[in-house]
Amino acid sequence: MSSRPAVTLRTLAAVTAIGGTILTLPAAEAQQAGVTRTDLQRHDLSAPGREAIQVRVDLAPGVAFPRHTHPGEEIIYVLAGAIEYEVEGKPPVTLNSGDVLFIPAGTVHAAKNIGPGTASELATYVVEKGKPLLTLAK
Numbered sequence: 798m799s800s801r802p803a804v805t806l807r808t809l810a811a812v813t814a815i816g817g818t819i820l821t822l823p824a825a826e827a828q829q830a831g832v833t834r835t836d837l838q839r840h841d842l843s844a845p846g847r848e849a850i851q852v853r854v855d856l857a858p859g860v861a862f863p864r865h866t867h868p869g870e871e872i873i874y875v876l877a878g879a880i881e882y883e884v885e886g887k888p889p890v891t892l893n894s895g896d897v898l899f900i901p902a903g904t905v906h907a908a909k910n911i912g913p914g915t916a917s918e919l920a921t922y923v924v925e926k927g928k929p930l931l932t933l934a935k
Contacts, residue, residue, distance in 0.1 A: 829860075829862065829863075830860075831856065831857035831859075831860030832854065832855070832856055832857075832860060832862055833853075833854070833855040834852050834853070834854050835852065835853040835854075835855075836850070836851075836852055837851040837852060837853055837919075838850070838851050839851075841926065842923070846925060846926050846927075847869070847923060847924065847925065847926060848923075848924060848926045849921065849922065849923055850921070850922040850924065850930060851919065851920070851921050851922075852919075852920045852922070853876070853917060853918070853919055853920075854917065854918050854920055855915055855916070855917045856878075856880065856908065856909070856910035856915065856916045856917070857910065857915060858910055858912065858913055858914060858915065858916075859909075859911075860909070860910050861907060861908065861909035861910075862907060862908045862909070863907055863934070864883075864905050864906065864907045864933070864934035865905070865906070865907070865931050865932060865933050865934055866903050866904065866905055866906075866931075866932050866934060867900070867902065867903075867922055867924055867930060867931060867932075868902065868903070868924045868925045868928040868929070868930070868932075869902045869922055869923045869924030869925055870899065870900065870901060870902050870922070870923045870924075871899075871906075871920055871921070871922050872897070872898075872899055872900075872920070872921040872922075872923075873892070873897060873898040873899075873900070873919070873920055873921075874895075874896075874897050874918065874919045874921075875892045875893060875894055875895065875896045875897070875898075875916070875917070875918050876894060876917040876918060876919055877894050877914075877915065877916060877917040878893070878894065878910060878912040878914055878915060878916025878917060879891055879892070879893050879910070879911050879912035879916060880892050880908050880909065880910055880911070880912075880916045880918060881908070881909045881911045882898055882906060882907070882908050883906060883907045883908075883909075884898075884900060884904060884905075884906045885904055885905040885906060886904075891911065902924075905934045
């Protein structure tokens with residue numbers, strides 16, 4: 798007996814799940830050219846109404862992610878490259894592989910890859926559950 802129908806059904810289910818996830822992404826979280834956001838994990842916290850989300854963000858050389866906010870704290874660990882961060886109320890800061898940054902809830906900030914290769918960060922968010930993870934600033 799062939800397992801082809803089972804494989805086809807699993808493939809169709811996976812494509813449907815991925816397609817459904819992409820279709821439900823808020824516009825602000827959609828992929829921007831030169832920016833790859835990979836969701837790694839999302840878990841409810843013991844604090845009511847809060848969740849932790851981890852995302853790997855890869856920026857192509859010269860690419861900037863526009864000014865935005867999050868409905869909670871963001872903790873950044875630079876995995877590779879050199880990224881310049883502009884955090885409202887502070888002078889710009891350049892972080893390299895191994896450096897960290899804390900961004901308070903609701904603070905407008907932006908990031909730009911200023912190195913010659915792809916820059917990557919691990920972003921950990923502690924945010925209000927049910928709110929958009931990212932809102933572009935005006």
